[in-house]
Amino acid sequence: MRRRLLGVALAVLLGGGVVAALVLGNLGSGVTVVRGVIGSEKKPFFDDPQVKAAFAKHGLQVEVDTAGSREIAAGVDLSTYSFAFPSSAPAAEKIKKDRGVAATFAPFFSPMAVATFEPIVATLTQAGVVSGTTFDIKKYLEIVDKGTRWDALPGSAYKARKRVLLTTTDIRTSNSAAMYLALTSYVANGDDVVRGADAKVAERVSPLFLDQGYSESTSEAPFEDYLAMGMGKTPMIMVYEAQYAARLFAADGSISPQMRLLYPSPTVLSKHTLVPFDENATEIGRLLTDDPEFAELAAKHGFRTADPGVFAGLAEGTPLTRDLVDVVEPPTYDHLEQLVAMIEERYL
Numbered sequence: 001m002r003r004r005l006l007g008v009a010l011a012v013l014l015g016g017g018v019v020a021a022l023v024l025g026n027l028g029s030g031v032t033v034v035r036g037v038i039g040s041e042k043k044p045f046f047d048d049p050q051v052k053a054a055f056a057k058h059g060l061q062v063e064v065d066t067a068g069s070r071e072i073a074a075g076v077d078l079s080t081y082s083f084a085f086p087s088s089a090p091a092a093e094k095i096k097k098d099r100g101v102a103a104t105f106a107p108f109f110s111p112m113a114v115a116t117f118e119p120i121v122a123t124l125t126q127a128g129v130v131s132g133t134t135f136d137i138k139k140y141l142e143i144v145d146k147g148t149r150w151d152a153l154p155g156s157a158y159k160a161r162k163r164v165l166l167t168t169t170d171i172r173t174s175n176s177a178a179m180y181l182a183l184t185s186y187v188a189n190g191d192d193v194v195r196g197a198d199a200k201v202a203e204r205v206s207p208l209f210l211d212q213g214y215s216e217s218t219s220e221a222p223f224e225d226y227l228a229m230g231m232g233k234t235p236m237i238m239v240y241e242a243q244y245a246a247r248l249f250a251a252d253g254s255i256s257p258q259m260r261l262l263y264p265s266p267t268v269l270s271k272h273t274l275v276p277f278d279e280n281a282t283e284i285g286r287l288l289t290d291d292p293e294f295a296e297l298a299a300k301h302g303f304r305t306a307d308p309g310v311f312a313g314l315a316e317g318t319p320l321t322r323d324l325v326d327v328v329e330p331p332t333y334d335h336l337e338q339l340v341a342m343i344e345e346r347y348l
Helices: 002-027 040-047 049-056 069-074 089-099 118-126 137-145 175-188 199-210 220-229 241-250 279-290 292-300 308-315 333-345
Strands: 032-038 060-066 083-085 105-117 134-136 236-240 259-265 269-276
Touching (some): 032 279, 040 049, 040 060, 049 060, 060 279, 069 089, 069 333, 083 279, 089 269, 089 333, 105 118, 105 175, 105 292, 137 175, 137 199, 175 199, 175 236, 175 333, 199 333, 220 236, 241 259, 241 292, 241 308, 269 279, 279 292, 292 308
Parallel strands (some): 032 060, 032 083
Antiparallel strands (some): 105 236
């Protein structure tokens, strides 16, 4: 009995030694943990096992928290992170300036788009708002100015007695709503970028947000409603093209035959810009920008990269537009925030 107990004890000690050796070996394997804060729309990319494996090849383990891009620029304590990765260039520029960063990386981007349904496309085509896959912002604003309801549009297949409005996220917290504001304010300002607190522009575009009622704080929730609840809940929604494209490329059945993607004219690009605070984060930015493996993985998640051929290859045979023509720049961070503040006052 004593020998058996001694044998068990030795086995436990040996097993513990093996475990300890494995742990010590892993600690000494050269894997560097790098923490960042990102826009929520990039979370599926960083959670992808293939992306994690690609970073591991370079001795990196990337851990991320999520926040709204406007929140990252103004409300998040960045001292605990190695990088910030908002989904807008203006937000990244503010972070770069505030933190005294020398260089940033813009590895991928996504145009703003309108996710909708075939009956809505038919109705808006008859109303002159839609032509092919183009959503005319100027003509859309004219309909909004009149307070037009869906059931009042000639030949409308959507008989809801509610205003013709795109569903967006909350302009007070979300970057996708701010990008929507950027393109609508451009048109409302006579096809020119707004340069601050323009009362006339704010007066015209405020109903686009205020008349929606409750709005979600992140872009994921309304898009999930669009996918799950259909036209009755969300006839049309402002999205990042990448959200729609990722589901198309996944071929998981979430994009039904009745669903359509339209491109606003004009549109703006959501430029996902990484701001590094140390050398490890700089390496992550370089890999995301220059390494073909990461370009392919980003495209799989719906993002466009510096190599247009990667996205185009996946988009072939889909309704996604390869060439974007009518693209405008968003206002500077400060000017856009001034306009947001004027709209925010109207919520009270």
